[in-house]
Amino acid sequence: MTGTSPTQGIKTVLHPVSDLDKAKAVYSALLGVEPQVDGPYYVGFEAAGQHIGLLPGGGPQGLTSPVAYWHVDDIETKLGELTAAGATVKDPANDVGGGRLVATVLDADGNLLGLVQDS
Structure with missing residues (x-):
């Protein structure tokens, strides 16, 4: 399809979680880094050029499954x-x-x- 604006790819993935502390421990172990943003309503990691976010209860968006964000x-x-x-x-x-x-x-x-x- 010509004439469309290209994306920069998927650089952000948000995950709804039920227990933020447990999820933070799992994602810290998976990614091998501590979170860059660590709050009660959002925890965010930067790893390998990607941003991985944890949203307790699906956040204000009400997410029920992970969502990939195209930049x-x-x-x-x-x-x-x-x-x-x-x-x-x-x-x-x-x-x-x-x-x-x-x-x-x-x-x-x-x-x-x-x-x-x-x-």
């Missing part, structure tokens, strides 16, 4: 391309802090896809 240069353009191709916007682009924009869409099979644009 893009222009989130609004990518949302337009995805909806033109048949995806449905679940959560429109919103600023989650520091100029980072996040959105989610559902593909034709109902799979949740995340998008991230960093300023």
Whole structure:
């Protein structure tokens, strides 16, 4: 498909967890690093160029399974391309802090896809 804006790949994966302390121990062991962000509502790890986030109770998004976030240069353009191709916007682009924009869409099979644009 020509004329579409490319992605930078999957760089962020968020995981809903029921016990943040237990999950933090497991992911620390898996990744071999301690979390860079360690709060009661979010724990985030940076490893091998990827960001792995833990969301207690699925976070405000209500996640029930892990979600991969594709990093893009222009989130609004990518949302337009995805909806033109048949995806449905679940959560429109919103600023989650520091100029980072996040959105989610559902593909034709109902799979949740995340998008991230960093300023």
